[in-house]
Amino acid sequence: MQNFEWSKLPFGYFKTDYNVRCFYRNGQWGEIEISSSETINIHMAATCLHYGQEAFEGMKAYRGKDGRVRLFRSEENAKRMQKSAEGIMMAKPPLDLFHKMVVKAVKLNDKYVPPHGTGASLYIRPLLIGTGVQVGVNPAKEYMLVIFVAPVGPYFKEGFNPVSIQIARDYDRAAPQGTGSIKVGGNYAGSLQPSERAKAEGFASVLFLDAKENKYIDEAGPANFFGIKGNKYITPESTSILPSITNKSIMQLAKDEGLEVEQRKVPVEELEEFEEVGACGTAAIITPIKKIVDRKTGKAYEFCKDGKAGPISTKLYKKLQAIQFGDEPDPHGWVSFVE
């Protein structure tokens, strides 16, 4: 991979050499298998195809200046995948199996972990599907966990440059007592229409409101939302948002920086009072937001009037990335090594 233009990588699929797989059959998980095939062969009556028994994770491996490859809070992803599995009645991958598979997938594809300083990283996509056969609506008896990887650049092509997003009041991402708080494919299927429409209308993403009252901010597409007001980092609390590992980490970093952290309902009108707003997640890292337009009312909320990310978002972004890439100490023990 010499002479490869790592810093120009988009966020997308990229063929690597290997993926790892493990099957759950007869009530137990089998051995980890290594594959170089990009396809999987499953029964046409598999529950993942009919009844949405599918959950996934998104995490990254980062190469430090020292050449060592780091994972960031990977145990949190393993635990979240267990919650997702529980939520839609799938077999739960044990934490150590998940960890071994992640390490194996990264190690086998070491040449695809981007060099330090390119801004790129290796995205890791664990995928859990019901492969057992059912025609009535029932959970499968067999499951498959696949982990593949792909070197990636920023999720939003703007990178750390501010983006515009659109409030879509005519779509809900997830129901208050539904599956919004777990990472299952169905949530994303439901977000495609408003998200494609937003892109066609010139926005990077959609800002979803709570489905019950349509009053409070839920999520910024595939990322959590935050706002800065004075000395406060404010982020929505809701039963239908995905608990972001990045957001949880940024909340801690914000506290470390002496900010007050509030996790609570955030009414849309409060957007008027924020000095900085942003989206955060593994893929989005911290993506500053410059403009939020309410599609229904036409009302626009503007930020970053000088065209640049605000000082607090910038500070948190730099701190988070410095820990992830091993450029600064890791005071909370979030980083582990792939060795």
Ligand SMILES: Cc1ncc(COP(=O)(O)O)c(C=O)c1O
């Ligand atoms: C809907 C949604 N919200 C938030 C996030 C961010 O979560 P994390 O920081 O754990 O990647 C993601 C991405 O995983 C997501 O898909």
